[in-house]
Each structure stands twice: as C-alpha cells, then as structure tokens.
Amino acid sequence: xxxSIIRFxxxxxxxxxxxxxxxxxxxxxxxWHKEESLPKNTDLxxxxxxxxxxxxxxxxxxxxxxxxxKAVKEFAEKGGYVLGICNGFQIxxxxxxxPGAMKRNENLHFISKFQYIKVVHNDNKFLSKTxxxxxxxxxxxxxxxxxxxxxxxxxxxHEKGQILLKYCTKEGGYDNPNGSVEAIAGICNENRNxxxxxxxxxxxxxxxxxxxxxxxxxxxxMH
Amino acid sequence: xxAVVNIxxxxxxxxxxxKAVHHALHSLxxxxxxxxxxxxxIVLNLKGEMDEKEARKEVEDMCEKLxxxxxxxxxxxxxxx
Numbered sequence: 001x002x003x004s005i006i007r008f009x010x011x012x013x014x015x016x017x018x019x020x021x022x023x024x025x026x027x028x029x030x031x032w033h034k035e036e037s038l039p040k041n042t043d044l045x046x047x048x049x050x051x052x053x054x055x056x057x058x059x060x061x062x063x064x065x066x067x068x069x070k071a072v073k074e075f076a077e078k079g080g081y082v083l084g085i086c087n088g089f090q091i092x093x094x095x096x097x098x099p100g101a102m103k104r105n106e107n108l109h110f111i112s113k114f115q116y117i118k119v120v121h122n123d124n125k126f127l128s129k130t131x132x133x134x135x136x137x138x139x140x141x142x143x144x145x146x147x148x149x150x151x152x153x154x155x156x157x158h159e160k161g162q163i164l165l166k167y168c169t170k171e172g173g174y175d176n177p178n179g180s181v182e183a184i185a186g187i188c189n190e191n192r193n194x195x196x197x198x199x200x201x202x203x204x205x206x207x208x209x210x211x212x213x214x215x216x217x218x219x220x221x222m223h
Numbered sequence: 224x225x226a227v228v229n230i231x232x233x234x235x236x237x238x239x240x241x242k243a244v245h246h247a248l249h250s251l252x253x254x255x256x257x258x259x260x261x262x263x264x265i266v267l268n269l270k271g272e273m274d275e276k277e278a279r280k281e282v283e284d285m286c287e288k289l290x291x292x293x294x295x296x297x298x299x300x301x302x303x304x
Contacts, residue, residue: 057289057290058292061289061292062289065289093294094292100294101292101294101295103232103236103237103238103239103295104239104240105239106237106239107239108239108240108243146239148236148294148295149294179237179239
C-alpha cells in the first residue's frame with residue numbers, strides 16, 4: 001500500500017504517522033502542501049496532526065486552500081481513501097469533505113492524555129480490523145475537538161452509519177472529554193472513503209508507547 | 224475604505240469561551256449579565272477604487288469562503304469610510 005502523508009507548514013505528526021504506516025508494511029511519501037498532484041499509485045492520503053498555519057483564524061481554515069488540497073479532493077471524489085487525524089480531521093471539516101465543525105473544547109483546555117474510544121461502526125475500510133463496540137485506548141491532544149453538527153445533519157449521519165467512534169470510559173460507558181455532540185470522536189463521509197478522527201492512532205502503535213490499539217485501526221487500510 | 228467584520232458563534236451553538244467569561248464575571252460580583260458571547264473582529268483596509276456596495280459584496284464573499292465557518296458562525300459586516 002502506498003500512503004501519501006501531506007505536510008503543511010506547522011504539521012508535526014508526519015514522521016510519527018510515517019513510522020506507524022511503515023511498521024505495518026506500507027510504503028510512504030511525505031508530500032509538501034505546495035504540490036499540485038499526488039504521487040502516482042497513491043492508495044491512501046493521510047492528513048496528519050499538528051498546527052497547520054499556526055491554527056490561525058480557525059484550525060484547518062487556511063490549510064484547506066493549499067494547492068495539494070485540490071488534488072486530495074479529486075482523489076476522494078474518485079473513491080480514493082483519505083484519513084484525517086486531529087488537525088487533519090479539522091482540515092477535512094473546513095474543506096467540507098466531512099460534515100460539521102470544531103469548536104474550542106468545552107473546558108477551554110488543551111487536552112493531552114490517553115482516552116478510551118468505542119467503535120460504533122466497523123463496516124468500513126478504516127475500522128474493518130476492529131469489532132463493533134470494541135473499546136480502544138488512544139491518545140488525544142487538541143484544543144479544538146468539540147465536534148458540532150446540527151440535529152438534522154446528525155440524524156442523517158446516524159442513518160448512513162457515518163458516526164464511527166465515540167469517547168467512552170474503560171468499560172465503554174459515557175465519557176466526553178471535550179464537549180462534542182454525542183461524544184463523537186470520529187466520523188466518515190457518506191461514501192465511507194473519507195475518515196476523520198481526533199484521537200492519534202499513530203501515537204499508539206507499540207507497547208512501549210502505552211498502547212498498540214492504533215495499529216488495529218490503521219491496518220484496515222492494508223487489506 | 225475599511226470593512227469591519229464581526230464573527231460570533233450562531234445562536235443556539237454553545238459558546239465555551241462566552242460561558243467561561245460569564246462565569247468569571249459572575250464570581251467577580253457582576254450579576255447583571257445574562258449571557259456572554261465571545262467573537263472575533265477582523266478589520267480590512269480596502270483599496271479605494273470600490274464603492275460601498277461592491278466592497279460589501281466582496282467582503283461577504285470573503286466571509287463565506289474563509290473568514291467565517293458558516294456551519295457554526297454568523298458574521299456582520301460594517302463598511303467604514
């Protein structure tokens with residue numbers, strides 16, 4: 001599998017992401033945001049975490065207009081797989097490639113800690129290696145992760161199985177670190193080829209880091 | 224010509240910053256505040272060739288495309304000569 005990892009000015013998770021995907025046997029390219037096309041044979045585009053354009057105006061608001069985003073959008077429209085992690089998720093929201101928007105965390109803190117998340121739907125490429133209802137332990141690190149979507153859109157997303165991950169306790173009970181609507185941590189588009197989540201799977205890819213659950217998440221793309 | 228753009232979270236979208244400021248005001252003894260919304264103001268210095276109507280239209284376009292996220296935010300535009 002060929003993974004293209006996009007680097008914007010201010011991105012800081014590109015090497016962790018590369019490490020995680022290399023670990024599962026993928027070939028990786030780090031692609032500068034000024035590029036107007038993606039490397040040939042790209043199977044998956046990852047928009048990694050960080051602080052693109054210093055989070056100025058709103059997280060992801062300026063990165064959305066980088067030249068490479070046009071190619072990413074075209075790639076997704078043709079059915080290519082796109083994964084946005086943390087700031088990458090924010091960029092996908094600002095690009096309208098995923099529905100909704102991010103607000104400041106309810107408690108206004110930058111939250112950086114391990115967090116349990118629950119798989120709501122696994123009938124998609126991204127979570128195909130996880131089980132429905134499975135609880136995963138994955139770090140979160142963000143100030144703007146308070147996911148908002150209006151009731152009407154939320155209803156549609158439920159009907160189409162677009163709510164993929166929710167924050168939870170170790171036992172799978174309700175937990176909501178940042179105030180997100182229905183404690184949503186990750187979603188996909190209607191066609192289930194564009195995915196976004198606030199937790200960082202690439203930071204949980206070996207035991208020494210505290211969890212290997214992240215591997216299970218990204219491995220789905222390999223098959 | 225100047226354009227002053229004010230951006231706030233929409234009514235009905237909970238504003239975490241506004242809520243925190245409201246709480247702080249309350250604990251300082253300012254009990255007459257019912258609700259606080261925190262927004263941002265963007266001041267644009269525009270080139271002189273446009274008339275007010277054209278300027279407003281262009282700034283509106285800027286708001287829709289970049290300055291505001293209309294999923295959660297509302298904006299107002301004031302043109303100052």
